[in-house]
Amino acid sequence: MSNYKDQIVRVLEKATGIKNSEVDFASDSQFGDYSSNICLRNKDLDPQKIANEINGKDLQFSAKVVGKFINFWLKKDILINNLIQIDEGKEDYGKGDSLKGKKIMFEFAHPNTHKAFHIGHLRNITTGETLSRLHEAIGAKVIRANYQGDVGLHIAKAIYGIEIEGFEDLKDIKKRAEYLGKVYAKGATAYEEDEEAKKRVGEINLKIYDKSDSDINKIYEETRKWSLDYFDEIYKRVYTKFNRFYFESECAESGKLIALESLKNGILEKSDGAVIFKGSKYGLHDRVFISGKGVPTYEGKDLGLAKLQFSEYDPDLLVHTVGPEQTEYFKVIIKALEFILPETKGREIHIPYGWVKLKEGKMSSRTGNVILGEDILDQAKEKILESYKINSEIAEKIAVGAVKYSFLKTGLAQEIAFDLKESISLEGNSGPYLQYTVARCNSVIQKTTYKVRNPKGLRVPNLQDLPELTGKELSVLRKLSQFQEIITIAAKSYSPNILCEYLYSLASKYNTFYTKHKIIGSENESFRVLLTQGTGQVLKNGLKLLGIEAPERM
């Protein structure tokens, strides 16, 4: 693969002696493909002189000065060569190897058993899956991990809810999930409003940890399985396969032991009967690792988790994809881990993503005011089936695409104000728009009249015979040349929205080209078919990285 940007940086270095100057995609296509502000940064440099020097060489691009900017234009044969590469690379086109040899663990999804899987979880899993795929695309070995909370106070609250509501032995997987959501809300409300309930929940919590009550064990094991089965269905539905499921229950004991060990060697301290880490020594805040009752808290269990993760996989980087409310928490835990498990130092990061809020107000599993992830998918699907004549299988792909894209097109840090009617868009800047464009490309390809193809499976236009390209053809062609670099940028900056924006822009340029130009039967047919093929392929590959399937037809 060719990285034009790096080439330009090197050429500029040769011309000016300045290393690693800024070169970016031009802000507007009228300014070429790339631009450099090197002469704005260094006033004594003469842009025209640099441009002349560059143009005197035989390179893949030419330089043109506008004001103080030096703009770079990729040459036509380079652009067309790139187009041919797309067709040769097929589904592998776009992949790179800049992270080759790196092992990265992405930890995401982490729903808690006995609680609802709501749209926030859906944003999480969508984000985690995309980040995983993006990093795989640039060569990293990715391990997908899911840390599911199956012990802790929230479980005790749900079990308490079952005690007061009565256990219902349901068979339907969705009914079970709904039931658990209901009893959790009951238990959680009682916990806050009623001292007796609070006491009982505390007892249940201890009993879940020490497994001393066979009745509770039985209910707990059964309902835990209900949740996990239900989650499995959702993972399948959004095309995520985890390499490893971690559970809080398997980290509790080991986490507690590590914490006690750290207490001995002075990293952790005793305070008010609890074992804590003094984050305040490092400008952070203090946190409890083992409670006064001797139960490991979330932080305690995280020690067990880190130990397990590093001993099993030894990742170069471990990315926790978790909501913003835990930003401060992670700062403390990562700091504590530096001392407790020094091998983790510099290898753990937290990537927060904004909450999904309902326009009508805040979501809360405690009050039961949540929108389930599954319901959103179902409703999107229903809407699609009502509006278009397509089968259920295609509608499912479109629904998943619409929902995922609606999360991914927004920057990670942004909160999303979710509105049932508006958020899942099927037109404009949406997943279905991109999917539709792929289907449109497929349709054109299928209707191509010529049968003669070269051994590589396509008819390469003869460059000498190629008529002058129109502005709209060029604009698609030039956009296609950016794909590989966009993937790298999106991956390394943890910004799937950059890829979304790119794909939307590409599709939009293609659609403009499509409506203004005849493809089949035109004098430039072979080029236009190839352009269509390339666009379809890049959109398909890009959607794949977003975790979205592109149906052949729609």
Added chain:
RNA sequence: GUCCCCGUAGUUCAACGGAUAGAACAAGGGUUUCCUAAACCCUAGAUUUCAGUUCGAUUCUGAACGGGGACACCA
């Protein structure tokens, strides 16, 4: 109170300190004997405020205002 994130058209979102602040939805108008109209074209519309740094600020700094979050035995 301390700390963190956020504030851009009516709405939902873009924009490594760089060129004329981009889209989509909603609003108004138009395009189909022609390869998929889930499309395309046109119109109107925005950087919370005040200072500062800079050749240049939506972006950086400070303050104010507004929204969200974290701050000891929840996860």
